[in-house]
Amino acid sequence: MPAPKKRCEYCGSPIETSEWYPVATVRDSNGELQIYSLCSDECRAAWNAERSSEARDKSE
Ligand SMILES: [Zn+2]
Numbered sequence: 001m002p003a004p005k006k007r008c009e010y011c012g013s014p015i016e017t018s019e020w021y022p023v024a025t026v027r028d029s030n031g032e033l034q035i036y037s038l039c040s041d042e043c044r045a046a047w048n049a050e051r052s053s054e055a056r057d058k059s060e
Helices: 041-058
Strands: 023-027 033-037
Touching (some): 023 041
Antiparallel strands (some): 023 033
């Protein structure tokens, strides 16, 4: 059975899991730790920025 390929949470590009790739860990509203895979530091930064603006919108 082939291993499922990871995809970048931000741009959707396939991630080569045999090489280093950035991840982001986020604690969700239930207190569970979620791990998101990203293809590059640029995507991680962009994803973080997008996510934090969404969190701000929902916070009140
Ligand atoms: Zn990406």
